[in-house]
Amino acid sequence: GGSALWRIDRILPTETSDPHARSPLAAPGVAVRAGDAIVAVGGHPVDPVTGPGPLLVGTADKPIELTVSPSGGGELRHAVVVPISDEEPLRYHAWVADRRAYVHEKSGGRLGYLHVPDMQAPGWAQIHRDLRVEVTREGLVVDVRENRGGHTSQLVVEKLARRIVGWAVPRGMRPYSYPWDAPRGPVVAVANEFSGSDGDIVNAAIKALGIGPVVGTRTWGGVIGIDSRYRLVDGTLITQPKYAFWLEGYEWGVENHGVDPDVEVVQRPQDYAAGRDVQLDEAVRIALEALEASPAKTPPTTPR
Secondary structure (H helix, E strand, C coil): CCCCCEECCCCCCCCCCCCCCCCHHHCCCCCCCCCCEEEEECCEECECCCECHHHHCCCCCCCEEEEEECCCCCCCEEEEECCCCCCHHHHHHHHHHHHHHHHHHHCCCCEEEEECCCECHHHHHHHHHHHHHHCCCCEEEEECCCCCCECCHHHHHHHHCCCCCEEECCCCCCCEEECCCCCCCCEEEEECCCCCCHHHHHHHHHHHCCCCCEEECCCCCCCCECCCCEECCCCCEECCCCECCCECCCECCCCCCCCCCCEECCCCHHHHHHCCCHHHHHHHHHHHHHHHHCCCCCCCCCCC
8 A cells, every 4th residue: 555665675885996886875874774764855755656766856966864764663763865866887886796706606716707898998997996806816707798899909808818927926925927917717708799899899809819718699790980070060970980890700790790609698588587697607617617627827836
């Protein structure tokens, strides 16, 4: 009936390295927990049908009071939060953190995980949030699903193609590889139908260079580039296909087709609904299998 409560299911963690990924309910002093119900926003009762959303319109970046009913019962609490205007960065970082934890757990800590969201400055920064830590594990899963493209795939491929030829062994510290940021063992890429443009190209390059297998579904298939040079007098932007792309193994054939995975794994709607990531599961399985065949490089033992 009219007594339905809107309960908090999960509070996404703040990603402190990204100012846009601030989690209002995780802020210091808010003290709201999963399971608590939001019963009023700014003193207005939450409608059991429409929920708190309509009452939060126009409140981004301004303090607003929530009236909260604690999950264990007891008195109502009042908490002041500062809502955000866009939850995508927060959800994105939570998704990456979940995938990373999943790969660590499923591989017994042996595999690192990186997600590359695009081939522009934000994606280049995203890789380097985790790169140095993740490559210290025995193998690496590089997730380029949903990659929005850009122009930095050459740099990404350069890093993934690095081969360890030496080790620096500082006194009283952990050894580190030469060159830095180099995978110690197998690399497995994960791609899907939303890996596009430079996200297509990176998969073609990973295959051509033999860096590792690509797992998932055929990529988006759009590599003829444009530039945004031409504007009409009324400000309209005109683009035309300008930069055709030839790729080893495909020649001109990536356009309108995409890059085929080495191992096809389709993520079905049923998998999404059940919270399964079958593409990532297969990438982890392949990487662990590759480790059995050829173990990861390890630093030398120092002579006593």
